[in-house]
Amino acid sequence: MEKVCVIGAGSTKYGKLQESIADITVQASVDAIESAGIEPKEIEAGYISNVFGVADKQVHLGPVVMSNLGIPEKPSLSIESACGSGSVAFREAFANVAGGFYDAVLVTGVEKVTHTGTEWTTTYFSYCSDFFYEGQAGASFPGLFASMARAYLTEFKATEEDLAMVAVKNHDNGFLNPKAHLRKKITIDDVMNSAVVASPLKLYDCCPFSDGASSVILCNEKFAKQHTKNYIRVIGSGRGGSPAALQGRNHLTTIPSTKIAAEAAYKMAGIKPKNVDFAEVHDCFTIAEIVDTEDLGFFDKGKAVEAVRDGKTRLNGEIPINPSGGLKSKGHPIGATGVGQVVEVFDQLTGRAGERTVKDAKIGLTHNFGATGASCAVHIFQSV
Ligand SMILES: CC(C)(COP(=O)(O)OP(=O)(O)OC[C@H]1O[C@@H](n2cnc3c(N)ncnc32)[C@H](O)[C@@H]1OP(=O)(O)O)[C@@H](O)C(=O)NCCC(=O)NCCS
Numbered sequence: 096m097e098k099v100c101v102i103g104a105g106s107t108k109y110g111k112l113q114e115s116i117a118d119i120t121v122q123a124s125v126d127a128i129e130s131a132g133i134e135p136k137e138i139e140a141g142y143i144s145n146v147f148g149v150a151d152k153q154v155h156l157g158p159v160v161m162s163n164l165g166i167p168e169k170p171s172l173s174i175e176s177a178c179g180s181g182s183v184a185f186r187e188a189f190a191n192v193a194g195g196f197y198d199a200v201l202v203t204g205v206e207k208v209t210h211t212g213t214e215w216t217t218t219y220f221s222y223c224s225d226f227f228y229e230g231q232a233g234a235s236f237p238g239l240f241a242s243m244a245r246a247y248l249t250e251f252k253a254t255e256e257d258l259a260m261v262a263v264k265n266h267d268n269g270f271l272n273p274k275a276h277l278r279k280k281i282t283i284d285d286v287m288n289s290a291v292v293a294s295p296l297k298l299y300d301c302c303p304f305s306d307g308a309s310s311v312i313l314c315n316e317k318f319a320k321q322h323t324k325n326y327i328r329v330i331g332s333g334r335g336g337s338p339a340a341l342q343g344r345n346h347l348t349t350i351p352s353t354k355i356a357a358e359a360a361y362k363m364a365g366i367k368p369k370n371v372d373f374a375e376v377h378d379c380f381t382i383a384e385i386v387d388t389e390d391l392g393f394f395d396k397g398k399a400v401e402a403v404r405d406g407k408t409r410l411n412g413e414i415p416i417n418p419s420g421g422l423k424s425k426g427h428p429i430g431a432t433g434v435g436q437v438v439e440v441f442d443q444l445t446g447r448a449g450e451r452t453v454k455d456a457k458i459g460l461t462h463n464f465g466a467t468g469a470s471c472a473v474h475i476f477q478s479v
Contacts, residue, residue: 103131177465181433269420276426305426333359
């Protein structure tokens with residue numbers, strides 16, 4: 096296998112955007128190409144992740160992006176894997192560069208949904224659940240994650256205030272991120288007093304609906320060395336699956352696909368969870384971050400809440416989680432999120448993260464799943 100590197104990264108701001116889906120996809124792609132210091136013609140293929148392009152009247156985004164970059168003859172692949180689309184696109188690109196099919200490729204994720212309003216977006220998103228058992232029965236994502244939260248609070252000594260602390264921490268980090276959607280500090284009282292969305296989850300336990308696009312350039316190490324000194328290596332990649340509907344799982348307080356993907360990624364990287372310096376994890380709801388950090392092996396089962404109480408996951412803690420602000424504060428444009436996590440790791444490990452830089456970090460991990468974790472990908476990166 097070729098060694099695979101990330102040599103450039105770019106992102107639009109996340110939030111409610113006015114530009115078209117095609118425009119923001121191209122903007123992020125151009126940013127990534129410029130940050131890599133390469134010409135578009137050096138890109139050999141494009142991997143474009145998106146879920147609801149139909150909501151902005153543009154599907155089959157791959158050829159549209161390549162045409163706008165002036166390389167219409169280059170092949171592209173449009174990828175959908177619900178909220179985990181970005182990391183699946185990244186994985187496909189990784190596999191193709193590692194396998195020697197291409198020297199350099201573009202991976203761009205995008206979503207543009209906020210113009211459809213909360214009611215429609217909630218309905219669209221529920222199509223990503225196992226619709227027969229969940230969506231059509233009225234179980235939208237806040238409800239499904241509320242079931243997981245209720246199970247966790249019942250099984251372990253955890254409280255709604257513990258969940259609130261995750262939101263407070265991620266908003267603190269997002270406040271330092273100029274591209275974050277919800278860029279404001281909040282308190283535990285703000286979370287506890289916010290409107291109940293699906294008990295025990297309240298407004299501030301939920302990620303927002305966001306628009307946005309993120310992009311990275313992947314290449315083999317020979318290509319990286321020819322173009323820049325500022326690159327990072329992809330040292331681990333793993334994917335996994337879980338029963339699509341929650342009712343098919345044995346436990347609601349763990350996500351099987353995360354464990355499978357993480358085990359494969361750690362094995363490829365030849366490292367243990369304790370070697371990871373920081374992680375961007377899929378915190379679509381505060382409970383998800385708690386469950387993720389246990390499934391990724393950072394904390395024992397039932398112990399992540401203690402870690403949050405002790406500040407271990409804060410920016411200056413033992414294992415900073417979601418320095419970008421995470422889905423909770425940075426935002427969650429679902430097709431872009433997995434790629435946006437890689438942008439954050441690239442920024443952190445190449446000195447571009449400004450005030451939210453994790454001190455002395457050398458190894459970063461990304462974790463991104465689709466729906467309630469029906470599909471998942473984990474990637475591990477190392478500075479050079
Ligand atoms: C929580 C949720 C229901 C709120 O929707 P809403 O009540 O229609 O919110 P609106 O868009 O009308 O915004 C109302 C206000 O709340 C804020 N807001 C919206 N969502 C927010 C969130 N998740 N966290 C904090 N603030 C939020 C808005 O900025 C706005 O503030 P303003 O009045 O100061 O401008 C919606 O964001 C949601 O469903 N989130 C989950 C998305 C999801 O399921 N993603 C997939 C995960 S698997």
